[in-house]
Amino acid sequence: MVVWRANISAHLVGHGLKWLWRKTKPMAVIVVITVGVVHAYNYRKKQVRRKKWNSAEKDLVILHTIPRGRYCPNLSPFVVKLETYLRMADIKYEIDCEEPMGPKGKLPWITLNGKEMADSQLIMEELGVKYGKDFSSNLTKEQNAVSRAFLIMVDEHLYWCNCMWRWVYDRDYNVSHLTVWNTLLPFHWVYRPLVARLIHLQAWMQGVARHSQEEVVDIGRRDLEAISCFLGDKPFLMGEVPSEVDCAVFGMLSQFEWNSRGSPYLKMLDMEFQNLHKYCQRMKVRFWPDWNQCLNPPRT
Template identity: 45%
Template sequence: MLEAVLKGCSWLRENCEAVKGTMVLLVAGAALVKFYVNRQNRRKRWAAVGKDIVIVHGLPKGHRTPNPSPLTLTLETYLRLAKIPYQMDYEEPFGPMGKSPWITLNGEEMGDSQMIIKMLGRRFGNDFSAKLTPEQQGAARAFHMMVTEYLALVFRMWRWVENRGWTMLQEKPCAPKKPLKGQKICKRTCIQGIGRHSPEEIHCIIERNLTAISLYLGDKAFLMGSDPCEVDCALFGSLTHIMWNYPGSPYETIIKVKYPNLKEYVLRVKERLWPDWDQCLRSPK
């Protein structure tokens, strides 16, 4: 018996690396199987919610805004405007395109919030921009691209580069800071061009953009007139985050002090489409 044990110990010493490698493969395989099973179970659960109910997958809710992502808040606001039933899911925030948010609808998955809104508008007959004049449609498209592509990139730059992620750390206390996030955004903004400017120059550029929005809005209830449309959802998603998720930023002062019509606009959309705003926030621990 002792001899067999000694032989076994000797074999383990001689094949230690092979045994370690096998154990690593077994553990990794088990983890992959668990990941796949959980993923499939989630999809079965989403498919069982009912026909034509949109499942929005995004980052966990915040305690200042219902979601720390402007794009997720934009999509939620559109769903409320279009009166399309939806549910939020926070288990799998990044979808088939590696982006957040994304949706599941009747078992089908789709990413990119702009494409999602366009598809939902056709499917449910809620294309609000179709009621605009050709001139208004052109202006709405221009403002939509300014907000979702240009301003959103610069706002992320302030969040992750200038502010170094501290506001996100306050929003999600358990989340680690992400220096690599700032590096990626720096690289992206340098390629785009805006990142080659100093912070002061960037602030002036963004102020001119916010000035343009304020001037176009004027004393109208919504950007294109008396009724909200898709561009209002995008604008609300961005301005809301400046008001509540960017404390201490120069953009917060511009909206709250310099252009009060932008602040009043945000509060107006919030009152109309988010009467349950406080109930949608993450409770502070």
């Protein structure tokens, strides 16, 4: 995605510059110099940030993400997932919002002892080995297989149902109010429509956007039903003890529970799948005792 997006941008810029050069050469030179200076400035800033992160305290995880949310600590299920794991594993971390997009063009990502790592799942697996915090090691092979299936379902399937609701179907545009968007131009009028188009395109390529809204909501409902059914009366997905799969499931459900006002999914948690609603509250109490302080603005 990053590579083809960069290729398309380079292609468009190249064409634009050729056109400008043909029209007015001095203006083309000014544009090239200005873009060069801005790039050099950004590069320098990036280097300074890296220097700061690389000299952070040993074994301190620096979690790069977008700023805190109004109703849920983060708008990204993957950030809530990773943060919940860091809390579960008692790993010290700090949040950084200066550079949310990581080496693979997505968030979250982390810096640890000067090393950059991307992808919530890969990070959790690597930290699990490094800190000896593998919460699934006591599970049977069969339980691990089920965990894996649920993990993929929420991260790669249910995620897109949430994206479609948040960015495409929701005509109250709640996404504009879920956090304080630090942008130069008004987020709601400028960036939101652009991001919505990009996400719709991604969801189209993934496949889910090819269905009708009704079908997508039903697909999401079936995923929630599967989690609800498997959870039953257990406190956590795999029984009495929480494990990594709870981080992923809670990360995703947190978006429905706190960040999807007016959505059919929130209604489902309230009416049909009340054990998922209780599960969210349980995970919050257990791993996020400071939840209210993690909101932006913090609540007392």
